[in-house]
Amino acid sequence: MQALAWRMRRQHLLAGAADPTEVVRTLAAVSVFGSDPDLSVRRRLAAPGTPGEVQRALADGRLLRTFSFRGSVQLMAPETAGVYLALRSAGRQWALRSWVDHYRLAPDEWPDLRAIVREVVASGPVPPQAVADVLARHERFTHLAKEFAEPNHTFLKPFAWQGDIALGPDLSGPLVLQSPAAARGWGGVPDLGVAGPRAVLDYVDAYGPTTLEHVEHWLGGGLSAGRKRLLRWWAEVADDLVEVDVDGEERWHLASRLDDLVATRSEPTVVLLPGKDDWVMGPGTHDTWVVPAGHRTAMTRGANPVLVDAVVAGTWRVRGDTLEVDVPASDELAAEAARLGSLLGTDLDLRTP
Template identity: 45%
Template sequence: MVRRVGALLATDEGSAELAVGARRVRFQSGELGQALADGEVIKVFAFRGAMHYLSPEDGGAYLALRAAGRQWELASWHKYYKLGAADWPAFRESVREALEQGPLTITELGAAVTRKAAYRHLRPVFDDGAGTLIKPLMWQGDMSFGPLRDGQHTFQRLANIPRWGEVWDLDEAGRYAIMSYFRSYGPATHDHIHYWLGEGLSAGRKRLQGWLAQVQGQLVAVDVDGDTAYVLSEDVDALMAARPSEAVRFLPGHDPWVMGPGTKDEHVVPLAHRTPVTRKANLVIAGGVVSGTWSRKGGEVAITWFEANGAPPRQALDEQADRLATMAGQPLRSTLQVV
């Protein structure tokens, strides 16, 4: 599932689990954490600098795009961390050596790395969490988040994950990431690509335009409400055979359903309802469109349905509330408000 959506936001484990559970017939709490421990997914700083789950197979492509800006070579980076571009390879090697025997907390990693005189000045940085310092170490494929230990994040070598390959060649990664986006979210426009890979990974507009030109022969233009969008040529038949759905789903805030195309895409997020979506409200999706929100407090699920979408589909809403209760492992009473 993580590979299918490209990237899954991991800043809230409960929301990440709900996003997975909503797309599977059966799901038990804790499966996502177990998948991380088993190396079936990786967790890294990726899109918009936030923690995301990626597949080990595709992660190297997205990290290549994120690393393209080479943040660690900036003068401001050198000034703040006292690490120049020439110092960076040796620092990376020290981090990899520290993680060779297994996952470490940030405190443990800092203690190991700053034993060397060259990095002693970084001890306060590690004591403060080292959030910015460690991001490029993930983008370059040196490390990722490991399993939680007593509620604390750990960090592990990516090379120790069997399904991990390496950070991809940049041009190969760019073409692949674009094709993967159309496969997951097409029909899509070039603006969608710039949003997902440009704004999301800082891949660079000029690079993206070049890669789009290179894959254009594998795309087919289609009309979407008067706008030109594109799908993979291999997906055209499936698109033409598709029929509108009235399915209702409860999704967490910032679910890939809205973050993939972006909250500015009015085919998915009507303009009148964009504010709660950007503020990470839990979503009621009907027919693929944001049609309401939901919240859970204790044993109650409060559902808000947007009146502009017509009469609320009460049976479908009740079924989703029951599914949420199953995932939560406790009975939940639902209430409905139309606004």
């Protein structure tokens, strides 16, 4: 299908990107938990290098990781992360009555608390205990020291959403905190009025042709941006969008990308991706255009998808030195299996039904 072929190319699955930052910037965020972020990113690189590329990019500041989409931890590009964090913090969760009562912290006290946290993590990465030690000496915030001493992720998240902290670069090490400014290119958290329309356009750019419902899934369900805001932002960017017909369904595409879409020609492809990859999670497992209904449960549970001509057609797994794939053999599958073995640094024997 022409439209999905364009999306595959845009998401670097047919022509690889130059570096991990470009991949993550295109996708907006790459999940750390329940997936294999290194495989997701390296499958999209023109020169995928060796396993551990994502860890190296985090260590030298080309990527950052923080709490963002779906309340989980994501890899993000430093220069665009603030756009999505602005949306996530728009709901001002810390101002809810339940938060105020539970943490004994009024909304107007957050700026002073945030300033203390920023000062501590500026010299990071530091363990959360370092913040706890400072708060324990602060009369007003002493009672909150325990939220850092025994890290309470629920309490830490609003600091991340407002750009005060990010998580340290070590994917496998203990939890440590640092300033997001430790990542090269960190652009800060922009005003919501600027961030909202940009996030909408970036989604359409990466996941088009698409619909408003898909935008609501990604930015509403993923970041709790709020339907009214999304409708307003969608209206604000309407002049940058063009309506296209995809198999009789009305969808929307960036006007500036229309010529590329029209020029795209589909070709037989097989792609093996890790579970929870953005190809599936971006539009959502309920989107039967990408995930046929019969595969939805497996995708929701995090099985590794096999894409045949850009659509989920089955799953794959590695057992020892054997790659088990539950779709029929083809030349395209054999080539992709060899590519997966190269990415994993091992020789794999392919087994099909």
